[in-house]
Amino acid sequence: MSGGFRRRSPTLDDMTETAAGVSGRFTRPQRWLLPGDLLTDPADAAPGGTARRPRRTPRDWAVDLTVFGWSLLMWLLMVFVLLPEMSHVPHWLLAIDPPLGLISCFALWFRRRHPFALALFMAPVGALSASAFGALGAVILSMALRLPTRRALAVIVLYTVLAIPYFIWISLPDEQAGWGDVVFVIGYLFIFYAWGTATRARRQLVQRLRQDAGRERAEHARRLADARRAEREAIAREMHDVLAHRISLLSVHAGALAYRTGRSAGGTAKPLTETEVSESAQVIRDNAHQALEELREVLTVLRGTEAGALTEGGGRPQPRIAEIGDLVAEAVRAGQRVTLDRKYAEGAAEGLRDQVQRTVYRVVQEGLTNARKHAPGAPITVSLVGAPGQGLTVRIRNPLPVSKAGAHIPGAGAGLAGLEERVVLDGGTLQHGTTGGAFELVAKLPWPVA
Structure with missing residues (x-):
């Protein structure tokens, strides 16, 4: 926590308890x-079926x-x-x-x-x-x-x-x-x-x-239960979208370091120099710090901070379409082969709502994470096509792996389900499946005329 103690915003449970207290004080009959x-409620009946x-x-x-x-x-x-x-x-x-x-x-x-x-x-x-x-x-x-x-x-x-x-x-x-x-x-x-x-x-x-x-x-109780469930789903969705990508990068870097170290110990490869070990440890540390930073940003959004606004601790804005290039570059540095193809007017996407821009970012992030988990080493194509009034289509495509052997990065198995909920909330649709020997993840989002 930075900046000392901060005033806590009222949560859903706080409001529920307050409403229950008010109801108990003012509606309980004498x-x-x-x-x-x-x-006596006339709907109540004794076990025999007669009214009490x-x-x-x-x-x-x-x-x-x-x-x-x-x-x-x-x-x-x-x-x-x-x-x-x-x-x-x-x-x-x-x-x-x-x-x-x-x-x-x-x-x-x-x-x-x-x-x-x-x-x-x-x-x-x-x-x-x-x-x-x-x-x-x-x-x-x-x-x-x-x-x-x-x-x-x-x-x-x-x-x-x-x-x-x-x-x-x-x-x-x-x-x-x-x-x-x-x-x-x-x-x-x-x-x-x-x-x-x-x-x-x-x-x-x-x-x-x-x-x-x-x-x-x-x-009212049903609405509260639905709100709690939606809140839990939002937390799970944000946690998965942010942390699954970052932790998978950590796994890739740590796995590469372990692989090189193992081969060096077996005599089949040159031993790693101190500089290489230091650089690998630095990459892992940076990704761990980035995971914590992104987790804090997620919690800021869930507490009600508007998307795109700076956090109280001076954190970065929430991810936007303009940062997809950095996301792809980060994946390339981790060893993935990614091609980014953008087909829309330069700067036009900045007119999209912040929520939609964050959703586009999460779709690309989830596609790269899934390819890293299930098709390591396969080439990936990320394309964004659209225009105002025509909608925006995000497509991530990668060939299916020839063999399932090798290290496999575990996952929660709920990423696509949470991503679909996110896209539907923004008025779009999400499709995924295999076509022509490749896996495709396609999201279609509205892009209204400015």
Whole structure:
């Protein structure tokens, strides 16, 4: 590291952890403030295939106690204030009215788990008991909240048909009050039904929003995984393109030195002079230093530095088309026979995007590296043909080796795959294979009109 400590740029993992922390702080629900229906995903099911029943939250207990207290208060008002004034109602009906109303109040504790059964139970009770008036409203609200719409509408119509005759009957002594009671009862029933329907619609909206948020989180996690994979692939691609070429040069020089030293030791060749050994060691050292320098440049690019810009430590710009001549000269010095043929206007290629120029350089570099590994000593032809508006074609061709015997430089076997990904990202195509006893690597890249 040069220049002391530098401020570290935020990585993908840092941003992921930050997003997770923010999500955890601001989206985690306060369970005791929400109804149990919203804390249970309807998509979740028990192992038997049935939906799990939501557990009551502190809010649910508070609501249930309030509803029970309100219905009990209405029962007391009916029993001790209104029923004694109904002298025209038969005594048997007045006798069963309070017990039915009280049973209805306690039956409200089952409205969450058995809404339909409780609604059917309250149909005849509501037709015979005026003291069940408060509990009836709570049952209607719970029914509209938890039952399907058609079933709830059928039950509310049944309630209306059964309840209207009773209220007309108890209001017979007052002819004008009869119709007023009918309108009041219908309004009472449908107000609670509308209340429950509105609450149900709001909860369904919240559930859909939760599901959308869950899908968005899953999609976000998938995008993060794709980004991590793409980042790893980019690192592997850059590492291979840069280091495979440089290490293969090191292998060639070190192999030549070992070969000459071995022959000298066997007496079949003159011993190497100190100057030759020093020069060979110097070449190997220079290539090792160059490999480290190019590795640093790759890491600079991966950290987000724009292509072509100087690194913070004063390194070289990223490779461009103009440096292909130096690349070929370096390969020639390593013992390869390379012919470079450029067929485009002088200086026109400098107008290409930096990313495309770096890709062209990497294609030539990979072609020379593969020829050095698999066809040592074979002549290589590198041709670059193109023009603005027509595209740029890079072709590396070398004859197939006559014999596979001899030293073989190992490789990762992923160079062409990574190179193809690189070319495709720049909008081009890559082809490779044997034709006419020679191996060809052909890359076609876009070259737009300036």
